[in-house]
Amino acid sequence: MSQFVSMLAYGLADGAILALAALGFVLIYKATSVINFAQGEFLLVGAYMFYTAFVVLRLPLLLAVVVGVVVATVIGVLVERLILRPMIGESPISIIMVTIGLSSLLRALVQMFYGTSVKPMPKILPTGSVDILGATVPLNRLLVIVVAAVVLTAFTIFFRRSRHGIAMRAVADDQQAAMTMGISVRRIFAMAWALAGVSALIAGVLLADISAVDQNLAAFGLLVFPVVILGGLDSVPGTIVGGIIIGLLKQGTAVYWEPGLATVVPYVVLVLILLVKPYGLFGETRIERV
């Protein structure tokens, strides 16, 4: 039982971070139909920006978060403006490749300026542990779940209630109709990238806090694919459910089966989902005969 509870805590924490990373991915896909292979690098860049503000510049925590958010927004907008906008109308191969090129560039830039060693960062979340049903669960994992839940709820409310959120959904639904209603599609594209940058920043900082600030943060990015395929490529609730399922599955495999297998199980699930139900749990089914 205690093993199960701690597996649940670790899995949910992983899943919550995955959901945040996947949220940015889905936002970009929904609004601009770009598959962003650089999502992991967004996490990486976000974590390093926060590290720079918090540790190198010694800003107070709250200010560091604000600086991180601003920088993430700027990077997101710049990427959209400089790299993705000229690519509008190109084939999916080209768009996929341009984001792969971007991921290589971002990772190399981080390596250039920060080196490959692990950066020491004081833990933001408390490091103690609590006893739940006989299991010792680290407090920071629980807080990761709480923070991610708050952020995801905030994003959901933003999409449901705010003017910009509704405009984003309108653009995702039908670009031309949105345009005729006076919505600036360009601004929505920029906003999608900026929000993706911010959600990746939060995911990156949380992940860095429970693991370490180093290049491996980017490896988390590829795990976004099983999550979004499981949840449905264009579904925001899907990312949350998908993230939690993949997170639990990873931890479950590690605890009950074999730790090494945890890295590959998500991809096996991905292939199975693609074969059985390619649009995932919540994805919009587009009927297209191939």
Next chain:
Amino acid sequence: MTATGIHHRSYVSELRLRATRAEYVRLALMGVLLVVVPFVLDNYWMSIANTILIAVIGAVGLNILVGYTGQISLGQGGFLAVGAYTSVILSDRMGLPTPLSIAFAVVFTAVIGTFFGLPGLRLKGLYLAIATLASQQIIEFLIRRDIGDFLTGGLGYINVERFSFLGFQVGGRDVFERQWYVILAILAILAVMAGRNLFRTGLGRSFMAVRDQDIAAEAIGVNLTRAKLTAFAVSSGFVGLAGALTAHYSEVVSWEKFTLEVSILYLAMIIVGGLGSIAGSVYGAIFMTLLPVVIRNVANALDSVVPFLGDQLPAVQNATFGLVIILFLIIEPRGLNRLWERIKEFFRFWPFRY
């Protein structure tokens, strides 16, 4: 080539590989270049030339699938691994003659490629890209761990015996690169010729029809299932050959050579060279193989002026790699091949713009 373009007066002339005298001149020049290379380059540059030749075979294979048939594959690294391990196991463990084991590796990789092409029957575009990404991760995981341990006997790598063929064995240090150059050059030429000729046949044309409009292709009688699966098989066959050659040439096989980065490198080659062009695959293979070498030499040369470049060499190489992909896609999405055509057109029409 005339100023108004090439005008075919018969189907026979249209089917010809080369239509103008300039193209024969270019062919002759390339032949001379291939012959001269081993006489002028030292061993270090010969090894790079050999790497390029292997990359040419792999890039032609990938271009058949991605550029000509329009099926995105991020699984190139995995297929290279299949070719490499199959060939090495057959030749070194089972004692098959090396050329035979390479041939068998080609066939086996084609079969595996067809299997992983099955999702391509239901999936298109980005879904297929993600599916092949997953197959890359799964193959990589398998050769890293259980199967890899079984194949390598727990070492993590296999040392490969020196390449030999009908009593002939590749020699030691001073002739090693040059003898391999001959073998690889012949195979690369064959691969390029096969690739070029494939698209003069009905099968090759059906690949292009699938790429351009799959539903229309089906309507005019192209068997989509057959075309897609054959494309996967043919392409994986080339890739398997490249993998097997990598193994025998470098004389060691380990999983690090077949990661997702390798898949991306090959995709970069065909993007930079030109999607849907065999000549482009060759240009791209040359360009992307030389890029890190050139950067290293530039960094060494500028060491006293900009020590930063030399200190951060891997990062600089990776950043340039990413930047090159992005710039090519934004500025010239059809790659070096198209760039070369544009240069030719500029001079042909000069002083007019077009």
